[in-house]
Amino acid sequence: MSITTALFQHHKYCDEIFADAEEACANADWEAGAAAFQLLRGQLETHFSSEEELLFPAFEAASGMTSGPTEVMRGEHRQMRDLLAQMQGAISSRDSDAFGGAAETLLILMQQHNMKEENILYPMCDDHLRSSDIGAALAERLKQA
Amino acid sequence: MHPSLSFDQAPPISVPYRFFLAAPWFGVMAGILLAWSGPAAFASRWTPEALALTHLIALGFMLQAMSGALFQFIPVAVGGNVWRPRLVANTVQPLLLLGTLLLVAGFLFVRTDLLSAAVPLFLLAVGGFVTVVAIALWQTPATGVTLWAMRLAIGGLAVTVLLGSLLAESLARGLSLPIVELTNIHLAWGLGGWALMLLAGVSYHVVPMFQLTRPYPPWFARGFGPLLLLLLLAWSGQYFLDDVRWPVAIGLPLVAVFSAYAGMTLWLQYTRRRKIHDPTSLYFRVAMLSLLVFAISGAAFFLIPVIGADPRSVVWLGVLAFAGVFVSAITGMMYKITPFLNWLHLQRLGAPMSAVPNMKKMLAAEAMTGQLRLHVLAVLLLLAAVWLPGLASLAGVAFACSSAWLAWNLISAVRRYQAFRDQIRVVALHR
Numbered sequence: 001m002s003i004t005t006a007l008f009q010h011h012k013y014c015d016e017i018f019a020d021a022e023e024a025c026a027n028a029d030w031e032a033g034a035a036a037f038q039l040l041r042g043q044l045e046t047h048f049s050s051e052e053e054l055l056f057p058a059f060e061a062a063s064g065m066t067s068g069p070t071e072v073m074r075g076e077h078r079q080m081r082d083l084l085a086q087m088q089g090a091i092s093s094r095d096s097d098a099f100g101g102a103a104e105t106l107l108i109l110m111q112q113h114n115m116k117e118e119n120i121l122y123p124m125c126d127d128h129l130r131s132s133d134i135g136a137a138l139a140e141r142l143k144q145a
Numbered sequence: 146m147h148p149s150l151s152f153d154q155a156p157p158i159s160v161p162y163r164f165f166l167a168a169p170w171f172g173v174m175a176g177i178l179l180a181w182s183g184p185a186a187f188a189s190r191w192t193p194e195a196l197a198l199t200h201l202i203a204l205g206f207m208l209q210a211m212s213g214a215l216f217q218f219i220p221v222a223v224g225g226n227v228w229r230p231r232l233v234a235n236t237v238q239p240l241l242l243l244g245t246l247l248l249v250a251g252f253l254f255v256r257t258d259l260l261s262a263a264v265p266l267f268l269l270a271v272g273g274f275v276t277v278v279a280i281a282l283w284q285t286p287a288t289g290v291t292l293w294a295m296r297l298a299i300g301g302l303a304v305t306v307l308l309g310s311l312l313a314e315s316l317a318r319g320l321s322l323p324i325v326e327l328t329n330i331h332l333a334w335g336l337g338g339w340a341l342m343l344l345a346g347v348s349y350h351v352v353p354m355f356q357l358t359r360p361y362p363p364w365f366a367r368g369f370g371p372l373l374l375l376l377l378l379a380w381s382g383q384y385f386l387d388d389v390r391w392p393v394a395i396g397l398p399l400v401a402v403f404s405a406y407a408g409m410t411l412w413l414q415y416t417r418r419r420k421i422h423d424p425t426s427l428y429f430r431v432a433m434l435s436l437l438v439f440a441i442s443g444a445a446f447f448l449i450p451v452i453g454a455d456p457r458s459v460v461w462l463g464v465l466a467f468a469g470v471f472v473s474a475i476t477g478m479m480y481k482i483t484p485f486l487n488w489l490h491l492q493r494l495g496a497p498m499s500a501v502p503n504m505k506k507m508l509a510a511e512a513m514t515g516q517l518r519l520h521v522l523a524v525l526l527l528l529a530a531v532w533l534p535g536l537a538s539l540a541g542v543a544f545a546c547s548s549a550w551l552a553w554n555l556i557s558a559v560r561r562y563q564a565f566r567d568q569i570r571v572v573a574l575h576r
Contacts, residue, residue: 015418018357019418022420079492083503101504104423111355115350119287
């Protein structure tokens, strides 16, 4: 198991709860939708902060790259947090269209983001951080969420 | 430093859009041409109208849209650096447009001098495009099945255009080449080696991503491209082997490979996690069902020579491949790419995120779904018109209307982009 396996698997888990939230809100099942969305938002927040507080600083320290890929990833986390806030607003005002539009945008952004991490950044992290124990810390943090 | 770290090499938004905005008008032209020529057009694949229609769709619609999409897709999906995308697009596109119109006019008015005049334009445009794309695809440090399929596809495009040029020159100069066999090989490389290879490579990437399906099984994604390439090489052997059994022996496994891709994609879609249907996933479904029908009818034509000998059987396959598979899949892709590119480029202008409208406000779902319904109707009418020639004009009108609607939808999306961009700039000025 590599350092980033837990993060990789967590991406798939977030995809699943995204699909649940999107389906419920599209059908105007707001109670289930709100519950699924809270779970999604919480899980994504845990994922983002685990990367920003544990993985990225460790990678930056080990590789010396502070303004490269991690900076792009942080920027995309900001964009996704903003879209999540828009989705929250749409749930509060029971607006299926606004929710669907923001969800669609989040999905593509999230998938592109995940692909960049899984194909480029995570392999680099695995390379640079091979001897560290950061993998266990990441797995622990994602498990507690 | 890792060479593909700059994730933001996407080209200016005008690069893909100039191709996307041109493509539907060739669909409109094809529809009008069919409506105007009526029942005669579909009598066989060799009528001037059928040849003109084929190239309006293959070069005008498909090659335009696929080139535009590649400029966008290569940096984003496989981390490749396309050399000066704006310059290349600005050079390649006018050459392609002019070459396509000359070629189509040459077929339609049986003017071999026009065919001959189109050849250098295509060699220049596609030669330049293939070179630039091939360099980007071979220099990227990325790996994976999508990248390999794209490398094979770009080779397929080169072979197709070389064979097409040879055919055009041989008609213009009266060379004694086996035209039928060469055309079959040209067609197989164009539809299989270029278009389907690219579609499959892109599918490995976008089907799981947009629709939250499981990934294509690795054995499938690794095997499909090389197997297709091998079969195309074998198919090309009919040029040298004067045996009527050869095309059947290769054609059957070829259509089996097509149906495996269609079946696999439909299965992944059927078992997907995301329950929402959007126009892109529906368009993909139409494309894959058309490909399945293509494969089944192709097998039937090979196995039952009585039906296969009817010149209309190949026209039937042509309608399925061009209108059913590729126009559908490409339209679905443009409907996904365009709203997202609008959003992506607008939020890069530095507006506060919440000021940038979401994807659904860029292109209304109703407009896309309505156009999809008309497109499906047009494909069904086209298929019916193969056997009931009286329907040809009506089918042409339907296809022209559905293509015009697509053009209108894309234009609206681009105008919305411009309007929001101007708003954001005004707000920025007054801040």
